[in-house]
Amino acid sequence: MNRDVNLTVVLAPASEESRASVAGTKHAEQVIRAHYDFVWRLLRRLGVAAAAADDAAQQVFTVYSRKFSKVPFGKEKTFLFGVALRVAQSTRRKSFASAKIVAEPAIDALPAAGSSPEEQLDAHRARVALDHLLEAMPFELRTVFVLYELEDMTMAEIATCLALPNGTVASRLRRARELFQQLAQTLRANMSATEGR
Amino acid sequence: MKNHSSSQEPERLVCDGSSFERALLAAGRAEAPREDGLHQVLATLALGSAGSLVAGEFVRRSLFLKWSRPILLGLLAASPIVYVAASVSLAATRPVRERWHRTTSTTEDSVVLTEKQEVAPRARVEELQSKPKLLQAPMASRPTESPSLSRENSIRGRTTSSFEQEIALIEAAKSELAQKNFFAALAKVSAYQQDFPRGSFLEEADALQMDALTMAGNIEAARTYARRFIALHPKSPYRDRIERWLVTRP
Numbered sequence: 001m002n003r004d005v006n007l008t009v010v011l012a013p014a015s016e017e018s019r020a021s022v023a024g025t026k027h028a029e030q031v032i033r034a035h036y037d038f039v040w041r042l043l044r045r046l047g048v049a050a051a052a053a054d055d056a057a058q059q060v061f062t063v064y065s066r067k068f069s070k071v072p073f074g075k076e077k078t079f080l081f082g083v084a085l086r087v088a089q090s091t092r093r094k095s096f097a098s099a100k101i102v103a104e105p106a107i108d109a110l111p112a113a114g115s116s117p118e119e120q121l122d123a124h125r126a127r128v129a130l131d132h133l134l135e136a137m138p139f140e141l142r143t144v145f146v147l148y149e150l151e152d153m154t155m156a157e158i159a160t161c162l163a164l165p166n167g168t169v170a171s172r173l174r175r176a177r178e179l180f181q182q183l184a185q186t187l188r189a190n191m192s193a194t195e196g197r
Numbered sequence: 198m199k200n201h202s203s204s205q206e207p208e209r210l211v212c213d214g215s216s217f218e219r220a221l222l223a224a225g226r227a228e229a230p231r232e233d234g235l236h237q238v239l240a241t242l243a244l245g246s247a248g249s250l251v252a253g254e255f256v257r258r259s260l261f262l263k264w265s266r267p268i269l270l271g272l273l274a275a276s277p278i279v280y281v282a283a284s285v286s287l288a289a290t291r292p293v294r295e296r297w298h299r300t301t302s303t304t305e306d307s308v309v310l311t312e313k314q315e316v317a318p319r320a321r322v323e324e325l326q327s328k329p330k331l332l333q334a335p336m337a338s339r340p341t342e343s344p345s346l347s348r349e350n351s352i353r354g355r356t357t358s359s360f361e362q363e364i365a366l367i368e369a370a371k372s373e374l375a376q377k378n379f380f381a382a383l384a385k386v387s388a389y390q391q392d393f394p395r396g397s398f399l400e401e402a403d404a405l406q407m408d409a410l411t412m413a414g415n416i417e418a419a420r421t422y423a424r425r426f427i428a429l430h431p432k433s434p435y436r437d438r439i440e441r442w443l444v445t446r447p
Contacts, residue, residue, distance in 0.1 A: 032238060040230035054234040061238045126224030133221070149210050150225050170205070177210065181218065188217045 028068045031076045032061055038077070038151065039084050045134060045146040046088035059087045081161045085143065133183045137176060144169060145176035233417040240418060241387075360397070363389065367398050370405050379413035400426075404435045407442075 040057045048056045063083045064071070071079045134142050147153045147161065159169045207213070211222040370385035386406045389396065396402070403426050410419035423439050430436065 029239065033235065036235045036238065037229055040234065041225075041228060044228060045225060053230065054237065057230070057234060058238055058241060062241070123224045123227065126221050127228055130221040130225045149222055152209070155206055173207075177207070180210070181214070184215070184218050184221065188215075 028065065031064070031068070031080075035077055035080050036061075039080050042081065042084050042146065042151065043088050043091075045131070045150055046085070046139075046143065047092045047131070047135060048088050052091055056084075056087050056091050060084050063087075078161050081147075089139075129187060133180060133187060136183055137179055141172055141176035141179060144172040145180060148173055149177075149180075231421075233421050236415070236418055237421065240383075240415070363393050363396050363398055366392070367401055367405070370402070370409075374405060374409055374412070377412070379409045382409040383413070400430050400433045400435055403430070404439070407439065411442075 036057065039060050040053055043053050043056045043060070044050065060080060060083045064076075064080060067079075068076075134146070137145065143162065144158055147158045148155065153161070155166060155169045155173065158164075158173075159166045162169065164172075209222075210218050211226065212219075214222065366385055366389040370382045370389065373379075373382035373385055383406065386402050386409065389402045390399070390406075393399070403422065407419045407422050407426065410416075410422065420443065423443050426433070426439055427436060427443075
């Protein structure tokens with residue numbers, strides 16, 4: 001792969017250290033491949049528009065590439081989560097500040113493999129509705145909710161990621177679920193009322 | 198789907214919620230990034246800014262380079278003098294016309310580099326993505342400059358104007374592309390985009406990037422860049438060409 005070639009050039013003196021470094025790069029690549037979807041989806045559910053999600057994910061992994069030697073083995077997901085959280089907040093702030101309309105339909109209009117246009121439309125609507133509900137939640141509740149309900153993380157894992165006591169996570173999750181269910185119920189009622197007209 | 202529910206952990210809503218809640222959460226879980234996003238990240242790690250950061254990390258960590266850094270810096274500091282000496286030596290042994298041809302020809306430029314490698318390991322350092330800024334101007338502008346100007350820039354380091362540096366990088370990318378050095382061309386384009394985020398030739402750089410990616414066989418990434426290009430530069434003269442290309446490769 002071209003990356004290996006490039007780094008081999010960089011590390012021309014084939015010392016033990018350089019070989020260890022190349023192994024480190026391979027590990028970094030594995031981490032990126034393993035967690036790319038997680039990071040991208042997390043950014044989306046934390047409010048980054050689809051059109052900006054690729055760039056935001058790129059930012060996350062750029063930070064990781066700078067610091068991967070300092071990230072403890074096995075703690076990569078936690079590290080990536082922390083960076084993704086900051087990138088998501090920063091991206092949201094920027095998009096609010098510039099009031100820039102992101103070309104969401106252009107990206108979403110790209111066909112997804114193996115699904116009919118109707119299914120794509122339904123999925124798109126459901127995602128928009130989900131994001132609408134998540135947007136109405138306070139950010140700290142939203143974060144816990146997304147990690148638990150969408151990313152299947154355990155409460156203990158979430159507590160580690162957020163550096164919070166388990167009790168706080170449990171409390172936030174309970175409040176987040178209640179709020180989500182309440183909001184979903186209201187949205188459902190509004191949609192039914194609109195359809196009935 | 199994993200379910201970690203235990204006595205403390207509630208059942209997830211995607212299993213336990215109402216049908217409406219389940220539908221929303223299932224849609225959120227099913228959303229996945231396009232595969233070329235991952236490829237772009239990996240490509241950038243190799244060739245772009247992130248790659249240079251990785252390279253920089255390795256450079257910092259490499260014991261060899263840590264020890265050799267003072268020596269390397271000494272050689273770099275001496276390299277303009279060596280270069281001047283080498284040029285003067287060449288001037289004394291070759292006809293003026295031949296000299297001019299050698300320094301303006303891109304193929305011959307590699308010969309000059311080889312000669313320099315013998316006296317100082319500059320060429321190797323310049324292959325680093327994170328090469329010092331000081332080196333970028335003289336190296337990048339060498340193919341388009343006369344020997345005397347090149348010498349002056351080597352000595353003064355940063356005298357080349359930003360505009361000239363831009364042209365030099367773009368020309369270098371074109372030259373690499375013409376020689377089918379796609380990854381080197383991408384590296385030049387990436388360096389340009391990084392150094393000149395508001396440069397005068399951004400459109401050209403983007404177009405070159407697409408060409409290089411296409412020629413390198415990374416059609417998916419090229420297509421993504423093509424779509425982004427059209428969105429970013431709707432009035433670009435390259436737009437028609439890119440749209441035609443997209444039509445042929447939907």
